[in-house]
Amino acid sequence: MTRTELSRYLSEFLQISNYKDYAPNGLQVEGRSKIATIVTGVTACQALIDRAIALNADAILVHHGFFWKGEPEVITGMKQRRVKALLAHDINLFGYHLPLDGHPMLGNNAELGRRLDISDAEPVEDVAQGLIWQGRLDTPMSVEAFSARLNHVLNREAQHIGQSNDEIKSIAWCSGGAQDYIDIAADLGVDAFISGEVSERTFHSAMELGVHYFAAGHHATERYGIQALGEHLAREFNLEHHFVDINNPV
Incomplete structure (x- = not known):
């Protein structure tokens, strides 16, 4: 499926317009247009991005993405390294916060x-x-x-x-x-x-x-929604799906 098709489907399926949220829901970093392999995880941390690169993912879907209200708007330091890795490997990042809760x-x-x-x-x-x-x-x-x-x-x-x-x-x-x-x-x-x-x-x-x-x-209470979403997409659209659980004791 295409990036546009996935974005449109998730916007409607998760009813993102119904929520007043603290971060943008949907496509946050644009990558390649064709999507066959997706990786899901709770948070778009560097470790998850690195695993997605190793799995040749076309898109990463997370519960905790980027660009939260109140955080610095500049892309420097840790955020720059994360975004740079996504762009360098042409990987899409989708984030869904309250709609996934x-x-x-x-x-x-x-x-x-x-x-x-x-x-x-x-x-x-x-x-x-x-x-x-x-x-x-x-x-x-x-x-x-x-x-x-x-x-x-x-x-x-x-x-x-x-x-x-x-x-x-x-x-x-x-x-x-x-x-x-x-x-x-x-x-x-x-x-x-x-x-x-x-x-x-x-x-x-x-x-x-x-x-x-x-x-x-x-992390533990928000582990299963994104996993279930990935499994749903794999069934509906014949996508290859990998759920990557980056351990977080918090």
């Missing part, structure tokens, strides 16, 4: 709910651009048992805040750096809230609001 079929939150076996998983309408999801466990679980499930699925140890002798039945979640949505989770009346990161204030919010908080890792 919120996609109802294969977004980060949809995938997280599916992998954690959360029933009735759905976005909370008209709140935070639909990025907060909620659902329930078919059978209540102890904090210890749910922590074990979360750790197993994400292959990392989540940090838990809350009373360890409680049971968990209802859950809300939002991938990435959404720890401050815990207030919204409390208003929803759920037992637990999952996100990627944790701040000093999160401890006090969780304890005073009575909501169990699990900081499960920014």
Whole structure:
């Protein structure tokens, strides 16, 4: 398929016009016009770009791309090296941030709910651009048992805040750096809230609001949406797809 066809398809499929975001969604660095091999990964770091070069990729699709609001506009240093590598090898870079968090079929939150076996998983309408999801466990679980499930699925140890002798039945979640949505989770009346990161204030919010908080890792909670997107494109358009997971403990 062509670069233009892929860009148009992803814009419509991910409904990028529905989101007010912090970075451009879509084609960020233009490469060759024909695309047969794609690489997906969470962040457009140098290590991912180097792997894509080694795999002879025509395009890289990421959740965390370039040109974020508030960052320096000049292309120097680390950013220059990344962009230079893409241009030198004629590789396209596509970035999809909030649209990939919120996609109802294969977004980060949809995938997280599916992998954690959360029933009735759905976005909370008209709140935070639909990025907060909620659902329930078919059978209540102890904090210890749910922590074990979360750790197993994400292959990392989540940090838990809350009373360890409680049971968990209802859950809300939002991938990435959404720890401050815990207030919204409390208003929803759920037992637990999952996100990627944790701040000093999160401890006090969780304890005073009575909501169990699990900081499960920014990278870990956003690993599966971009992978699912690559697999979808491979099936739909007969593309060669490589998901490259650059380890990140944060």
